[in-house]
Amino acid sequence: MSKTPYQDLQSVDILSAHISGLQHSINKIEEILGMKKQSAANHPLNPVTDQEDPAARYRIYEGSIRNWLASPAPIVYRNGEEVPASEYVIQPAYGVITFHESQAPSDTITVDMEHIIAADQFSDSLPGLSPVLHFPSYWRTHCLNCAALATNVLIAANLFDAFPFPVTETTTYDAIAINVDTTSAAGTSARLGIYKDNGANFPGELLLDAGEVPTDAAGLQSTAIDLTLERGLYWLVRNSDDGPQISGINRENAISLGMDDSFVGAAAAAYRATYSYGALPASYPSSGTPLFRSSYASVWMRRA
Numbered sequence: 506m507s508k509t510p511y512q513d514l515q516s517v518d519i520l521s522a523h524i525s526g527l528q529h530s531i532n533k534i535e536e537i538l539g540m541k542k543q544s545a546a547n548h549p550l551n552p553v554t555d556q557e558d559p560a561a562r563y564r565i566y567e568g569s570i571r572n573w574l575a576s577p578a579p580i581v582y583r584n585g586e587e588v589p590a591s592e593y594v595i596q597p598a599y600g601v602i603t604f605h606e607s608q609a610p611s612d613t614i615t616v617d618m619e620h621i622i623a624a625d626q627f628s629d630s631l632p633g634l635s636p637v638l639h640f641p642s643y644w645r646t647h648c649l650n651c652a653a654l655a656t657n658v659l660i661a662a663n664l665f666d667a668f669p670f671p672v673t674e675t676t677t678y679d680a681i682a683i684n685v686d687t688t689s690a691a692g693t694s695a696r697l698g699i700y701k702d703n704g705a706n707f708p709g710e711l712l713l714d715a716g717e718v719p720t721d722a723a724g725l726q727s728t729a730i731d732l733t734l735e736r737g738l739y740w741l742v743r744n745s746d747d748g749p750q751i752s753g754i755n756r757e758n759a760i761s762l763g764m765d766d767s768f769v770g771a772a773a774a775a776y777r778a779t780y781s782y783g784a785l786p787a788s789y790p791s792s793g794t795p796l797f798r799s800s801y802a803s804v805w806m807r808r809a
Contacts, residue, residue, distance in 0.1 A: 510575035510597050528598075539626030542619050545570055547582075550602060550614040563607045566614045571600035572621040579618035583608070624674075637673045644682070644805040646670070647741065647774065648754045655800035657686045657750040660743075665780035666796065667700065667708040667740040667789060668804060669760045675735050679809040681715045682727030683743060683802070684752035689720045693747035697728065697804055698785045700740040706762070708740035708776060708789035720749035727807070740789070741804035746782040753803035762795055773797050 550566035573579055575597045581588045593604045597618070608614065639645045647668035660666075681697050694717040703709025718726035759774035773795030780790055 510573075535621070540621045541624040541626065542574060543622045544617075544619050546617045547615045548618065550581075550616055552608070552610075552614070560607065563610060563612075564604045566602045566604070566608075568600040568616065570620050571598075573597035573600055573616075573618040574620060577619060579616050582615045582617075584613050585615075588614075637671060639676065639808050641808050644807050646754060646803040646805045647760050647801070648758045648803075649760055650758045651754065652758065653755065655753045655755045658753040658800045658802040659748060659750050660745060660802045661748045662746050663744065663779055663782055665742065665744045665778045665790065665793070666802070667742045667776040667778075667793065668774070668801065669706075669762070670699075670739045670741045670806065671760070672734045672736055672739060675733065677733040677809040678730060678806045680727045680807040681730055681741070682725055682805045682807070683718060683720075684725050684805070685720055685723050685749050686752055687750035688723055689745070689747035689749035691721050693720050693745065693749070694718060695720050695726075695743055695745040695749070696782065696785060698742045699732070700742060700789050702738040702740065706738070708742065708793070711785055711787050711789075712739065714785040720745055720747060720751075727805075740776075741806065742785065742789070743802065743804045744780060744782055744785075751802045753801045755800050756798065759801055765795070765797075770797055771799065775801055 548568050548570055550568050552563045553565040553567060554562045556562050578590075579595060579597060581590075581593065581595070581602060592606070593602050595602050600620075602614070602616070637645070645651070647670055681699070683695055683697065696717050697715045698711065699713040699715070700708035701710045701712050713730065713732055715728050715730055718728055720726070754774075756771040756774055761772040761774055762776075764772045775796040775798075776789070776793040777796040778790040778793035780786070
């Protein structure tokens with residue numbers, strides 16, 4: 506577990522007790538969250554030169570990255586050469602180094618260090634968003650276990666399906682697709698997109714209308730996107746103007762929405778609304794209801 510190495514300030518510092526109290530509060534929050542860290546090499550430090558006395562300039566150097574860790578100890582360099590620790594005082598929490606003597610204005614000061622980043626272990630353990638592996642250049646859909654695909658899953662025109670797509674870390678995607686096993690009539694297509702969750706495990710606001718892909722040609726039908734999603738729940742959607750048969754996920758491999766009161770058949774794994782084919786609406790239709798099927802005609806996302 507990583508946390509910022511704050512140190513209590515001395516009584517000679519203005520409002521030292523107040524600042525120290527805030528630091529202790531921040532450390533408590535960091536302990537709860539379990540902050541993550543990252544390494545930075547050759548991070549440039551900028552001199553503070555706004556002092557009236559020229560002799561005081563080029564002594565204090567600060568980085569654009571703050572919240573360094575004290576262990577392992579940061580290593581300071583001057584013009585590419587390591588600086589002896591006896592030449593400066595370092596405050597890792599604040600990302601600041603104070604030299605005992607002024608440095609030459611032409612000197613380049615850098616540091617190698619580890620620092621706290623805006624990510625935490627607590628969020629990784631939140632219910633419903635446990636870590637999901639997704640390797641670059643590979644495709645993923647609404648499955649928990651994609652060990653076996655369903656093929657030739659028949660769909661019909663004007664059926665607007667939405668599939669849950671949890672994102673467990675900030676991720677960039679470069680394509681969205683379906684895989685056509687058996688083609689539909691000439692000139693037909695499917696429209697793909699992404700919706701945000703409305704906070705109640707239901708697709709809400711439109712995030713991306715990715716446009717159309719053909720369904721009158723077999724194989725992977727994809728369209729390029731450039732989309733970065735933050736951690737959260739999203740919904741992949743598909744609508745078509747005819748009835749192709751496409752690859753998808755069997756119900757036992759799909760992310761479940763739950764079982765209805767009948768306790769008969771399988772749990773739902775998507776929402777479906779009847780919606781005339783065309784541009785995607787700004788919000789997913791409230792008429793959408795849970796979809797119970799033995800297999801689902803899935804939408805796929807490729808990680809950049």
